Amino acid sequence: xxxxxxxxxxxxxxxxAAAQNVEPITMLTESYPELSLNAAYIVQRASMQLRKARxxxxxxxxxxxxxxxxMQQMGVHDPIYGHLTSGMQRSSGDxxxxxxxxxxRVEPELAFLLDDSLEGxxxxxxxxxxxxxxxxxxxxxxxxxxxxxxxxxDVVADNASSTRFFLGDTVLSPYEIDVANVGMVMxxxxxxKETGSSAAIxxxxxxxxxxxxxxxxxxxxxxxxxxxxxxxxxxxAVHVEAGDHVELEVQSLGRVELNVAP
Ligand code: OOG
Ligand code: MG
Numbered sequence: 394x395x396x397x398x399x400x401x402x403x404x405x406x407x408x409x410a411a412a413q414n415v416e417p418i419t420m421l422t423e424s425y426p427e428l429s430l431n432a433a434y435i436v437q438r439a440s441m442q443l444r445k446a447r448x449x450x451x452x453x454x455x456x457x458x459x460x461x462x463x464m465q466q467m468g469v470h471d472p473i474y475g476h477l478t479s480g481m482q483r484s485s486g487d488x489x490x491x492x493x494x495x496x497x498r499v500e501p502e503l504a505f506l507l508d509d510s511l512e513g514x515x516x517x518x519x520x521x522x523x524x525x526x527x528x529x530x531x532x533x534x535x536x537x538x539x540x541x542x543x544x545x546x547d548v549v550a551d552n553a554s555s556t557r558f559f560l561g562d563t564v565l566s567p568y569e570i571d572v573a574n575v576g577m578v579m580x581x582x583x584x585x586k587e588t589g590s591s592a593a594i595x596x597x598x599x600x601x602x603x604x605x606x607x608x609x610x611x612x613x614x615x616x617x618x619x620x621x622x623x624x625x626x627x628x629x630a631v632h633v634e635a636g637d638h639v640e641l642e643v644q645s646l647g648r649v650e651l652n653v654a655p
Pocket of ligand 1: 535553
């Protein structure tokens, strides 16, 4: 990494301010062409420090771009991870406000609740041993980049577009359901929008979890017991508008919903 610490902090402030002020920015790689993928992950961590300084704490992590549908939609073909903070977490049925977002989209997801810590190297099977519960999840993403367009490096620096996430109330043991292939139906205002299966997430969402753990090895980090991990959108993300009611029904795991304030 040959980007100066000072420059890392400058970039972290830029993405953080864009999120706080709800003002889309041009891609960091346009102003900082020297930004590498690894340095972008350092910018992501530096931006989490800014959130921590405001009282948020890390509650988990998310994988992104883990399904073909998502990769095609964004034109980015490598999986990425981001951090989830206490400030991003909402309960099923809560509302988001358009005023807090540039151009929000929602994604149907599965969440893993970890009973044990996990460190790499690790396989999907080993990763599943640490999972105590699985639940349905809706993730709201909101790129801080203009027109929701970015390179792999840019989206990583922007904490993988994370903004809000909602977990369903039904938590089952991973042994009670076929995690590899649960059906997912996402509706807007009672009208069907996207259907899919957890199989779209790396063919098995546990592979997404293992991939995350292995990616964290570069930073000598691990996942801690109690963390929430979002495995990635099973379908493409769909933009929302004021007044929308979004509902995700996941086979065996029930429903998770959110409202976009009118
Ligand atoms: C990046 C975040 C992708 C997912 O589930 O694939 C993501 C983006 O598309 O803005 O959260
Ligand atoms: Mg997602």
